[in-house]
Amino acid sequence: MFSHRIRTIAFSSSGAALVLLGILGTGCQREEIAAYDAPKDQPASPSPHGAHGSGDMSQSAMSAPPRPGIRWSSLPEGWTSTGASGMRAATFSIVSAAGAKADLAVIPLPGTGGSDLDLVNLWRSQLALPPITEAELASHTDTTTVSGQPVKLFSIVGTESSDATAAANQILVAALRRDGSTWFFKLGGPAEMVASQRESLKAFLGSVEFTPPEAATESVASAAPSSGSPSGPKATWEIPEGWKPVAAPQMVHSKWSAPADAAGSADVTVSVFPGEAGGLLPNLNRWRSQVGLGPAPDAELNPMVGNLEISGGQGTLVDFQGQSPESGNAIRLVGAVVKKDGNSWYYKILGPPAAVEAHRAAFVKLIQTARYSRGS
Amino acid sequence: MSWIFKPLASLRLTLVLLTLSLILVFLGTMAQEPLGLYLAQRRFFQSAFVDLASFVAASKKALQMIHIYLPPSTAADVLSSPWIPVFPGGYLLGALLLVNLTAAHLTRFQLTAKKSGILLAHAGLIILLIGQLFTDLLARESAMRLTEGQTKSYTESDRRTELAIVDVSAPDKDRVVAIPDSALQTGARLQHPDLPFSVRVVRFYPNSYITNRAAVPDAPVVSSTGPGSRFAAVELPLVTVMDMRDVPSAVVELVGPNGTLATYLVTEYFGQPQAFTMDQKTYELSLRPRRQYLDFSLTLMDFRHDKYTGTEIPKNFSSQVRLKNPRTGEDREVLIYMNNPLRYKGLTFYQASFDKTDDRVTILQVVRNPAWLTPYFACIIVGVGLVIQFLIHLTRFIRRAPSNVPAPA
Numbered sequence: 001m002f003s004h005r006i007r008t009i010a011f012s013s014s015g016a017a018l019v020l021l022g023i024l025g026t027g028c029q030r031e032e033i034a035a036y037d038a039p040k041d042q043p044a045s046p047s048p049h050g051a052h053g054s055g056d057m058s059q060s061a062m063s064a065p066p067r068p069g070i071r072w073s074s075l076p077e078g079w080t081s082t083g084a085s086g087m088r089a090a091t092f093s094i095v096s097a098a099g100a101k102a103d104l105a106v107i108p109l110p111g112t113g114g115s116d117l118d119l120v121n122l123w124r125s126q127l128a129l130p131p132i133t134e135a136e137l138a139s140h141t142d143t144t145t146v147s148g149q150p151v152k153l154f155s156i157v158g159t160e161s162s163d164a165t166a167a168a169n170q171i172l173v174a175a176l177r178r179d180g181s182t183w184f185f186k187l188g189g190p191a192e193m194v195a196s197q198r199e200s201l202k203a204f205l206g207s208v209e210f211t212p213p214e215a216a217t218e219s220v221a222s223a224a225p226s227s228g229s230p231s232g233p234k235a236t237w238e239i240p241e242g243w244k245p246v247a248a249p250q251m252v253h254s255k256w257s258a259p260a261d262a263a264g265s266a267d268v269t270v271s272v273f274p275g276e277a278g279g280l281l282p283n284l285n286r287w288r289s290q291v292g293l294g295p296a297p298d299a300e301l302n303p304m305v306g307n308l309e310i311s312g313g314q315g316t317l318v319d320f321q322g323q324s325p326e327s328g329n330a331i332r333l334v335g336a337v338v339k340k341d342g343n344s345w346y347y348k349i350l351g352p353p354a355a356v357e358a359h360r361a362a363f364v365k366l367i368q369t370a371r372y373s374r375g376s
Numbered sequence: 377m378s379w380i381f382k383p384l385a386s387l388r389l390t391l392v393l394l395t396l397s398l399i400l401v402f403l404g405t406m407a408q409e410p411l412g413l414y415l416a417q418r419r420f421f422q423s424a425f426v427d428l429a430s431f432v433a434a435s436k437k438a439l440q441m442i443h444i445y446l447p448p449s450t451a452a453d454v455l456s457s458p459w460i461p462v463f464p465g466g467y468l469l470g471a472l473l474l475v476n477l478t479a480a481h482l483t484r485f486q487l488t489a490k491k492s493g494i495l496l497a498h499a500g501l502i503i504l505l506i507g508q509l510f511t512d513l514l515a516r517e518s519a520m521r522l523t524e525g526q527t528k529s530y531t532e533s534d535r536r537t538e539l540a541i542v543d544v545s546a547p548d549k550d551r552v553v554a555i556p557d558s559a560l561q562t563g564a565r566l567q568h569p570d571l572p573f574s575v576r577v578v579r580f581y582p583n584s585y586i587t588n589r590a591a592v593p594d595a596p597v598v599s600s601t602g603p604g605s606r607f608a609a610v611e612l613p614l615v616t617v618m619d620m621r622d623v624p625s626a627v628v629e630l631v632g633p634n635g636t637l638a639t640y641l642v643t644e645y646f647g648q649p650q651a652f653t654m655d656q657k658t659y660e661l662s663l664r665p666r667r668q669y670l671d672f673s674l675t676l677m678d679f680r681h682d683k684y685t686g687t688e689i690p691k692n693f694s695s696q697v698r699l700k701n702p703r704t705g706e707d708r709e710v711l712i713y714m715n716n717p718l719r720y721k722g723l724t725f726y727q728a729s730f731d732k733t734d735d736r737v738t739i740l741q742v743v744r745n746p747a748w749l750t751p752y753f754a755c756i757i758v759g760v761g762l763v764i765q766f767l768i769h770l771t772r773f774i775r776r777a778p779s780n781v782p783a784p785a
Contacts, residue, residue, distance in 0.1 A: 033556070037551055038530070042527050114612040114613075122585055122610055
C-alpha cells in the first residue's frame with residue numbers, strides 16, 4: 001500500500017515538474033524569421049485636410065501615413081512660416097530687425113523614446129557641450145504651455161562649448177509628450193537672437209493647436225473608400241454604351257475603360273473623399289503632374305477651371321493636355337469635381353487625346369446623370 | 377523512496393517557499409524603479425532564477441528605505457552584466473509550490489467524504505497556479521489602431537518591433553519576411569529562402585532618437601537615397617518608466633550574390649516603408665511594430681467619443697466595427713465599448729483608448745489569453761470546496777449540539 005502511494009506521488013510530482021519544464025522550454029524558444037502572405041495594407045481613410053510635404057519620404061509618397069499638424073492664431077514679429085518638410089510638421093524662419101536669423105522646427109516623432117536628461121544631453125552634444133546630470137537638469141529647464149498643456153522648455157547654451165562655432169549658438173526646445181508621440185519645438189540659432197526670442201516662443205507655443213493627422217497629397221487623392229464600402233457615400237450613373245467596367249484599384253470608387261478604336265482607350269475613374277480632400281488646387285496640380293505639367297500657382301486657379309452644370313448645382317471642370325511622364329506620348333486629362341453632401345467626388349478621364357475627345361461628351365453626361373446617396 | 381518525497385511534501389518546505397516568494401515579490405517591486413516594469417517582470421517573475429545584477433539593483437533600491445544610498449543600477453547596467461543566478465525566480469518558486477502542494481496532497485490527505493471540501497479547495501489552488509503559469513507564458517497583448525473607414529486584419533505589438541521586408545509585386549497580396557527585433561543584433565547576418573539577398577545588421581539601436589545626419593559625424597554610412605541619407609540615429613538609454621517605450625532604429629545592409637546592394641537606415645520614426653526593386657520585384661523595407669495577422673478583418677464604421685460637458689474627461693467611448701471572416705462567411709457589426717469587449721477566435725478586443733488629435737481614430741487593446749477562464753474556475757472550485765468543508769463541520773456540530781445542551785430542570 002505504501003509503495004503504491006510512493007509510486008503515485010513520484011509519478012504525480014515528476015509529471016508536474018516535467019509539464020512545467022516543458023512549458024518553460026517552449027517559452028524560451030529562440031524567435032525565428034517568419035514568412036507569410038498578407039493582404040495589402042489599406043491606408044487610413046482619407047483626410048479632409050490639406051497636403052503636407054512628403055519631401056524625404058518621396059520613395060513611397062503614395063503610401064504616406066497620416067501626419068498630424070498644428071495651427072496657430074498669430075505669429076510673433078519677424079516670424080515667417082515656411083511650411084512642412086521632411087519630418088517637420090512646420091518650420092518658421094525668424095529674422096530680427098538687425099538681420100540675425102534663427103529657425104524653429106516643429107517635429108512630431110512617434111514614440112516617446114528617451115528621458116528628458118537623455119534628450120538634453122543629446123542636444124548638448126550637438127553644441128559640443130559635456131553631458132549634465134539629473135540634478136543639474138533643473139537649472140536648464142523652464143516651463144511654459146503648449147495648447148494649454150504644461151511643458152518643459154530646455155535651454156542649451158553653447159558658451160562653454162569647446163567648438164568655437166557652437167559656442168556662439170543656443171538651442172531652446174519645448175518637448176510635449178502626448179498620445180504616444182513627442183512633439184519637439186526646437187528653436188536654434190545665434191545665442192543672442194535665440195535668447196531674445198524666448199518670450200516670443202512662449203507666446204507662440206501658447207497659441208498652438210493640434211490638428212488631426214493629414215496625409216500627403218497623393219495619399220489623399222488615392223485614398224477613397226472602395227466601391228465595396230458599405231458605409232461610404234454611393235452614386236449611380238447612366239453608363240455610356242461601350243464602356244467596360246474594370247476592377248477598381250483599392251481606394252478607387254469605380255473605374256471603366258472607354259475604347260475608341262484606333263485612338264486607343266481612355267480610363268475613367270471616380271473617387272470620393274469626405275470634405276475638401278485637401279482643397280481644389282492641390283488636387284488639380286496632382287492631375288497636372290499626371291500629364292507632365294508643373295504645378296500651377298493660386299493665381300491661375302480661376303482661369304484654369306470651368307463650370308459644369310449638374311443636377312442641383314454646379315461642378316468644376318478642367319481639361320489638361322501634356323506628355324505622359326512614363327511614355328512621353330501625348331496625353332490628355334479631363335477632370336471634374338462635384339461636391340455633394342459634404343463629400344468631394346473626383347471624376348477623371350485619362351488617355352490619348354483622341355480617345356479622350358471621343359468620350360468627352362459621354363464623360364460629362366455620366367457626371368450629369370449621377371444620383372448620390374450618403375450610404376448606410 | 378520516501379526520503380525524497382517526504383521532504384517534498386513537508387509543511388516546512390511550504391513555509392520556506394512562501395517566505396522566498398514574499399522576498400521575491402518585495403525585490404521585484406523594488407526593481408521596477410531602476411529597471412522598469414517589463415524588465416523587472418522578466419528578471420524576477422518570468423525566470424527560473426534572479427540574476428545577480430537585477431538582485432543588486434533591487435537591493436540598492438530597498439536599502440534606500442533605511443536611508444542607505446548606493447549608486448543606483450540602471451537597466452543598461454543590468455542588461456550588460458553577466459547572468460549569474462543568485463535567487464530563485466518566479467517560475468522556480470511557482471513550480472516548487474505546485475510540486476509541494478501536489479505531494480502534500482497525496483501523502484497527507486485521504487480521499488474521504490469528510491475531506492472532500494479541502495480536496496476541492498486544493499484542486500482549485502493547483503488550477504490557479506497552473507492557470508497563472510499558462511497565462512504568463514501564453515497570453516499576448518497587442519493593439520489595433522483604426523481610423524473610421526479603415527479595415528485591418530492584423531494587430532500590432534506595443535513594445536516589440538520587426539524588420540519587415542515585403543514583396544509588394546503581386547497585385548492582390550504581399551509576401552512578408554518578418555525578422556524579429558531579437559534577431560537584429562549588431563553584426564548579425566540574416567537569411568531567408570524567400571529573399572534573394574541577405575541582411576547584415578550594421579548597427580542596431582534598441583532605443584534611439586533621429587536627428588540630422590550632419591549632427592552625427594560617426595553615423596554608419598547609408599547608401600540609399602531615402603530618408604537615411606539625411607537623418608541618422610543616435611542611441612539612447614533604454615527607458616524604464618511605464619508610459620514610455622523604446623523606439624529602435626537600425627542600419628541594415630542588403631547583400632546580394634555579388635556583394636552589397638544598398639544600406640538603409642530603418643526606424644519606426646519614419647513611419648512608412650522604403651521601396652526598392654530587385655529581380656523585377658518591388659520590395660518595401662521598414663522597421664515597424666511587430667504584426668500578428670488574423671484570419672478575419674475589422675472595419676471601423678463609427679467611433680464615438682463623448683465627454684462630460686465642458687470638460688475633456690471621457691464619459692463614454694465606443695467603436696462600431698464590422699467583422700468579416702472570409703473563411704466562415706461571417707459578416708456582422710459589433711459595438712465595442714468600455715466593459716463590453718468583442719471576444720472572437722480566442723482574442724478579446726477591448727475599447728482601450730483613442731487619439732486625442734483625431735476624433736476618427738480608435739485604439740483597441742487585443743488580448744490573446746487561452747487560460748483566461750482558469751482563475752474563474754479555480755476560484756469557483758476553491759469557493760465550493762470551502763463551503764462544502766464548512767457545511768461538513770456545521771452538520772457535525774449540529775449533530776453533536778443536543779447532547780451538550782443541559783436538560784431543563
